[in-house]
Amino acid sequence: MPVAEEWRVVAEVWLRRGVLDPQGQAVRGALRALGYEGVRDVRVGKLVELRLCAPGRDAAEGQVRAMCSRLLANPVLEDFRVAAVEPAEDASDAGSAGSPAGPSAGGEAG
Amino acid sequence: MSRAEGPAPGREGWGTPSAAARFGVVVFPGSNCDADCFWALEHLGYRVRYVWHQDSDLEDLDCVVLPGGFAYGDHLRAGAIARFSPVMQAVGRFARDGGLVLGICNGFQVLLEAGLLPGAMLANSGLRFICRYVFLRVENASTPFTRLCRPGQVLRIPIAHYQGNYYAGPATLSELERRGQVVLRYCDEEGRVTPESNPNGSLGGIAAVANPGFNVMGLMPHPERACLAELGSTDGRLILMSAAEEAVRRRRAPQAAAAAGPPDASAGAGAGPAGAAGTAPPGAGR
Incomplete structure (x- = not known):
């Protein structure tokens, strides 16, 4: 029996192409007003980060696909x-661990 | 507003011969129009009780009302979490057995997420919460929820929502139109459906849709807020009173109602391809 390991899984949720995204439109308008005239399109989606126990990478991904x-x-x-x-880092190090673009832990405090 | 004991002034003039109709008003954590719905139905002379979101006994009811609010905080998406509550499993069975289900505002969103109605809601095109009176044109006056209206009648009922921008894929949309499942549309005072009369960007100006069996309807406007002349309109009564009359009619002739299918004769009863809604098992395609 494989031992359940802890995984960090990131899921992205997007409005389908062709579905009007009012939020993306508003952000596009604001960016253009700031002078970024090259901005053609903006779509705003959601990012869901999970930590879960599963007996392997495929199982972890499969579970998250079902959740989606x-x-x-x-x-x-x-x-x-x-x-x-990806394998989850130690819980004590939770948060931005393993996410290269994540904010530095405990950085700017006010 | 006075909270007088006993019957409210004018109550005796409200009701219909359908006083025996039995309504249940679902209470989710975060519902905030439950008391308004209860009040309006009670003052119309009907029997009403609350249904807690953990309950699943709807046996005694003719019509279940899912009220407005922010069920389970509207987290993730409006209605997304409420859909999994015990009461919604029961509402699904109730609807499949032909019971009347009316979703108002957030209740409409819950029905969409639950797959009991086709389509989904986006944020209003203007990205603002809109709270005001709108005009609505009755597109199908032969549903259980509009049978007291005239075809094309213009109703004045308030809306109050952030996510009322109805969306359905092209195939679903044309099916809805063809079968008369678009029940109400936003319009101007004269009943013209124009871009200016569309408050939220809703596809085709759609304000209310029904399932293929027409026993489940969702609408973004709040009929319970338009039941008293002093509050600005009594047009909302037509929706609630229609449901009550239909309930009593069905109780008198249960077989007929069960076999009738869509009350609109032009919409052929029986198995339709219209995705989701009504006959689909829970969790099946929305």
């Missing part, structure tokens, strides 16, 4: 993508 289908995304107007599956 059942709850995290609405298939009528949203698509999802599993963007990362």
Whole structure:
């Protein structure tokens, strides 16, 4: 029996292409007003980071895909993508660990 | 507003012969129009009780109302989490057995997430919460929830929402239109459906849709807030009273109602391809 390991999985949820994204439109307008006239399109999605126990990478990803289908995304107007599956760092180091672009822990405090 | 004991002034003039109709108003954590719905139905003379979100006994009811609010905080998406509550499993069975289900505002969003109605809601095109009266054109006056309206009648009922921008894929949308499942549309005072009369960007100006069996309807406007002349309109009564009359009619002729399917004769009863809604098992495609 494989021992359950802890995984960090990141899922992205996007409005489907062709579905009007009012939030993206508003952000695009604001960016253009700031002078970024080259901005053609902006889409705002959601990023869901999970830590879960599963007996392997494929199992972890499979579980998160099922979660996306059942709850995290609405298939009528949203698509999802599993963007990362990696062994979770120690819980004591939770948070930005393992995410290269993450904010530095305990950095700017006010 | 006075909270007088006993029957409210004018109550005796409200009701219909359908006083025996039995309504249940679901209470989710975060519902905030439950008391308004209860009040309006009670003052119309009907029997009403609250249904807690952990309950699943709806046996005694003719019509279940999912009220407005922010069920489970509207986290993730409006209605996304409420959908998994025990009461919604029961509402699914109730609907499949032909019971009347009316979702108002957040209740409409819950029905969409639960797959009991087709489509989904986006944020309003203007990205603002809108709270004001709108005009609505009755597109199908033969549903259980509009049977007291005239076809094309213009109703004045308030909306109050941030996510009322109805969306459905092209195939679903044309099916809805073809079968008369678009029940109400935003319009101007004269009943014209124009871009200016559309408050939230909703596809086709859609304000209310029904399932293929027409026993489940969701609408973004709040009929319970338009039941008293002093509050600005009584048009909302037509929706609630229609449901009550239909409930009593069905109780008198249960077989007929069960076999009738869509009350609109033009919409052929029986198995339709219209995705989701009504006959689909829980969790099946929305």
